[in-house]
Amino acid sequence: MNRREAIQRVAMLMGGVVIGSSLFLEGCSRSATKQVEVLFEPKTTDLLGDLAEAILPKTSTPGAKEAGVGSFIPVMVRDCYTDEQQTVFMDGINNLDKKAQELMKKNFLDLSAEERTSFVNLLDKEAGEFNKKQDEATKEEREKNAVKQNELYREVENKPPHWFTMFKQLTLTGYFNSELGLTKALRYVKIPGKFDGNYPYKKGDKAFAG
Secondary structure: HHHHHHHHHHHHHOOOOOOHHHHHHHOOOOOOHHHHHHHHHHHHHHHHHHHHHHHHOOOOOOOOOOHHHHHHHHHHHHHHHHHHHHHHHHHHOOOOHHHHHHHHHOOOHHOOOHHHHHHHHHHHHHHHHHHHHHHHHHHHHHHHHOOOOOOHHHOOOOOOOOOOOOOOOHHHHHOEEEEEEEEHHEOOOOOOOOOOOOOOOOOOOOOOOO
């Protein structure tokens, strides 16, 4: 599975455009701004890994943190996000403990594994409601200013989504682009053969990655 296929998978899972996907596919690189460079500090990278792990925890397969998602996220935010998207993302990360206190009465790192799962579920619900309202409010403007590209990667002139939506996209993108995510969470076929529509499937089998 290559970058394009990984983003296709994330787009299908999330049901929308993956923010920064076009630049990620082009392999762009730039220097970190002051607001983003904090993401590269070991303490923050570790925090990102913990938050990503709450979304994709370790089970019988490796979790997001073990797959290196915490180190992947800063690079994506630096290289593929616009200044406005970076600001929204950083505001969310910088206020993570404030939000955890609001929803869970504890700082994020003080939450148990079960509490972290509950926390990210609440964030996901909040993000969905926020994005729906924003989409409804900007529908006319988005349709007028749409930039038509490849349908899967079509991006429009629009306000950034909720920061947690971006974080979840980055978590899934990083995971499905990692060696562990590719070879452990998915059944990896190094040299795929012909398509066999009658290939036997057993309940619990993982999806294929080619």
